[in-house]
Amino acid sequence: MTGRMVGLxxxxxxHGMGVWxxxxxVVAIMALSFAxxxxxxxxxxxxxxxxxxxxxxxxxxxxxxxxxxxYLMVPVLAVLPNGDSLAVDRAxxxxxxxxxxxxxxxxxxxxxxxxxxxxxxxxxxxxxLSSVLGAALYPVALPPYLGSQGPxxxxxxxxxxxxxxxxxxPSLFWHAPVxxxxxxxGVVVLATAVIAGIATLAAVWVRRRLVVLVIAxxxxxxxxxxxxLVGWPAWIPSEMVGxxxxxxxxxxxxxxxxxxVPAGALIAVMWWRIRIRDWPYRREWH
Amino acid sequence: xxxxxxxxxxxxxxxxxxxxxxxSLTVASGQMIGLVGANGTGKTTLLRLVAGxxxxxxxxxSLGGQNLADDWAVLPVSVGVLFEPPGLLPNLTGLDNLLMxxxxxxxxKSAAVRGWMEKVGLDPLSRRxxxxxxxxxxxxxGLAQALMESPDVLLLDxxxxxxxxxxxxxxxxxxxxxxxxxxxxxxxxxxxAQMSRICGEVWRMTDGRLVxxxxxxxxxxxxxxxxxxxxxxxxxGHEGCVT
Numbered sequence: 001m002t003g004r005m006v007g008l009x010x011x012x013x014x015h016g017m018g019v020w021x022x023x024x025x026v027v028a029i030m031a032l033s034f035a036x037x038x039x040x041x042x043x044x045x046x047x048x049x050x051x052x053x054x055x056x057x058x059x060x061x062x063x064x065x066x067x068x069x070x071y072l073m074v075p076v077l078a079v080l081p082n083g084d085s086l087a088v089d090r091a092x093x094x095x096x097x098x099x100x101x102x103x104x105x106x107x108x109x110x111x112x113x114x115x116x117x118x119x120x121x122x123x124x125x126x127x128x129l130s131s132v133l134g135a136a137l138y139p140v141a142l143p144p145y146l147g148s149q150g151p152x153x154x155x156x157x158x159x160x161x162x163x164x165x166x167x168x169x170p171s172l173f174w175h176a177p178v179x180x181x182x183x184x185x186g187v188v189v190l191a192t193a194v195i196a197g198i199a200t201l202a203a204v205w206v207r208r209r210l211v212v213l214v215i216a217x218x219x220x221x222x223x224x225x226x227x228x229l230v231g232w233p234a235w236i237p238s239e240m241v242g243x244x245x246x247x248x249x250x251x252x253x254x255x256x257x258x259x260x261v262p263a264g265a266l267i268a269v270m271w272w273r274i275r276i277r278d279w280p281y282r283r284e285w286h
Numbered sequence: 287x288x289x290x291x292x293x294x295x296x297x298x299x300x301x302x303x304x305x306x307x308x309x310s311l312t313v314a315s316g317q318m319i320g321l322v323g324a325n326g327t328g329k330t331t332l333l334r335l336v337a338g339x340x341x342x343x344x345x346x347x348s349l350g351g352q353n354l355a356d357d358w359a360v361l362p363v364s365v366g367v368l369f370e371p372p373g374l375l376p377n378l379t380g381l382d383n384l385l386m387x388x389x390x391x392x393x394x395k396s397a398a399v400r401g402w403m404e405k406v407g408l409d410p411l412s413r414r415x416x417x418x419x420x421x422x423x424x425x426x427x428g429l430a431q432a433l434m435e436s437p438d439v440l441l442l443d444x445x446x447x448x449x450x451x452x453x454x455x456x457x458x459x460x461x462x463x464x465x466x467x468x469x470x471x472x473x474x475x476x477x478x479a480q481m482s483r484i485c486g487e488v489w490r491m492t493d494g495r496l497v498x499x500x501x502x503x504x505x506x507x508x509x510x511x512x513x514x515x516x517x518x519x520x521x522x523g524h525e526g527c528v529t
Contacts, residue, residue: 001360001390008389015378093373097431100337100367101390103360278340 001102005110006117013082013118022080022119026126027133029070033061034130034137054138055177058131062184070188075217077126078119078195086111086203087212090279104274112200112270119196120189127185142177194259195220197266204273205280219262290315290363290439290470291336296345298331298494305331307494309345315438318461318471320481322499323491329474330369332491333441336472337367349439364391366437370444372428376417380427381410384434393435402434403427405460407453421448433460440464440471446480458484 013019037057061070070077089095089111098107173180195216202215291313298306306328313319321329334340335347338354338361347354352362367373374383381403388394394402403410406426416427425448432440440461446454461471461484475481478499481488490499 004390004392008386011389012375012378012386015382088375092375093369093371094375095373096334096337096339096367096369097373097387098390099339100361100365101387103358104338105359276341277338 001106002109002113005098005102005106006114009082009085009110009114010118012085013114013122016082018080018082019118019122022077022122023126023129025073025077025080026070026123027129029073030058030061030127030130031133032069033057034134037061038137052138053142054131054134054140055142055173055181057134057138058181059184061130061134062127062181062188074188074191075195075199075220076213077123078192079199079213079216080119081122081196082115082118083196083199083216084203084209084212085115086200087207087209090203091207091209095279104277108270108274112197112266115200116193116197120193123192124185124189127188131181131185142174190259191220194262194266198262201266201269204269290317290350291472292346292348292351293332293336294346294348296332296335296342296347298328298335298340299343305494306335306342309494309496311489311496313470313472315468315470316465317487318465318473318485320485320488320499321472321474321491321496322476322478322481322488323474324476327491328494329491330443332496333367333369333443333472333474336439337361337365337441339367363438364435365439365441366432366435367440368428368432368442368445370447372424373431374416374419374424374427377415379413380408380416380419380423381412383416383427384430387431388434391435399434402430406430407456422450422453425449426453429457429460433464436464436467436469438469440469442471443474444476445473446475446477454480 034057037052037060041052086095089098095107102110198219199212199216202212206212206215291311293309293311296306296309297304309328309332311319311332321332323329331340335342336349338349338358341355349361349365350363352358354361374380375386378386381400384399384402385396388399400410406429408423408426408430416424419427425445429442429445432442445457449457461473465471471485473481473485478488478490482499488499489496
């Protein structure tokens with residue numbers, strides 16, 4: 001029944017405008033990032049590291065730069081496709097029709113998985129389209145490898161005229177750039193899925209779509225605040241592609257804060273809701 | 287006659303508020319009963335409990351002989367519900383709303399769903415979104431959602447609200463059909479006269495308790511108010527309603 005509900009969620013997402021708006025926004029944001037990247041090429045002028053390529057263009061848009069707009073927009077892009085569907089169901093009373101047909105486990109797991117995957121698929125599609133655009137604008141080739149400087153030298157050089165921290169696994173970038181970019185995209189897609197799941201979870205308590213979005217943004221930013229409080233600032237998705245993460249020891253903390261804790265909380269709360277088979281109290285019910 | 291719905295000593299509390307207090311009720315297959323009561327007396331809560339949408343604080347509810355307190359993934363019998371508001375997705379068309387729900391159980395084909403749209407007086411080809419429907423159209427669509435899969439149990443909360451007299455008459459006919467098909471039906475509403483016309487057995491909810499309603503209190507002729515003779519025509523088809 002869960003699988004059927006997931007399929008329905010996807011169908012419902014495709015009926016709405018949210019998927020298409022989110023898709024258009026992803027491509028537009030990445031296009032803007034590519035334009036900034038190109039402008040940087042002009043500003044830097046002749047420079048040994050000023051070899052611009054499609055891979056770095058993609059990485060810059062994905063969050064290698066701390067001010068990457070895509071990163072800041074992840075909660076909005078995650079909720080737009082269908083992240084508010086549970087809130088809409090509860091506000092309209094449609095949840096009752098689904099629950100008597102699918103049961104609590106089928107309905108809630110279906111909504112959680114359906115919303116998360118719909119958001120992730122939308123983001124992934126947008127990023128694939130963007131990568132095609134990036135490949136059309138910039139060379140799909142890495143600069144020549146200079147052994148004396150090491151591969152990191154090139155990846156150090158800033159996207160917007162300033163240096164940024166070394167990439168995690170820089171050698172992978174040099175040996176398998178496509179895989180590296182795909183992994184960086186994977187982090188953004190995963191972040192999108194988790195945030196969409198958090199929006200779904202929020203709808204257990206709130207039924208206003210805007211409040212669901214605000215909660216998703218708040219949870220997303222709270223992750224950063226927590227990391228900065230413990231001295232390991234790392235932005236999604238910069239923990240993978242650079243940003244402030246300077247060595248591997250921080251990676252487990254980052255993964256715990258961004259993925260394991262939210263995902264674990266999501267699963268635990270949904271499981272508990274299914275166990276008790278009841279919504280939080282609404283006065284108008286009786 | 288098998289008991290489809292069995293409610294035994296059920297209580298429901300939300301914090302310090304007692305919504306239902308020691309409610310017992312049985313509804314057999316093919317039986318239709320009515321619940322009347324003022325706002326806030328617990329009618330909707332009782333229907334939600336029977337539909338498995340909430341858990342009783344005390345007591346037990348069984349559907350088709352299976353206690354809902356037991357672990358269940360899907361309800362043991364098929365249930366159709368109508369609450370207020372009817373639970374429609376405003377950004378979809380009426381047909382898409384029905385198709386989406388029908389896809390959950392996968393029992394009805396698209397043609398049958400379109401047939402139900404026509405049956406309740408709505409155009410299946412209309413591209414109008416439900417958000418732009420009138421109150422009456424929403425109610426009709428909500429009734430189609432509840433009735434279209436011929437469920438074993440029908441729980442309708444204020445089904446006549448927003449319906450015109452013809453709609454009320456049609457509702458009586460559809461309910462009679464469902465009853466003949468063996469559905470156990472509970473209707474909830476405010477109007478004792480109307481409820482007593484549609485189903486012979488009527489209970490009154492008062493402060494979370496269930497007591498038999500005194501149908502003799504219905505003033506002769508009151509039953510025709512609003513419904514008119516068309517309602518009586520609707521009733522002629524389901525003499526089995528009176529239990």
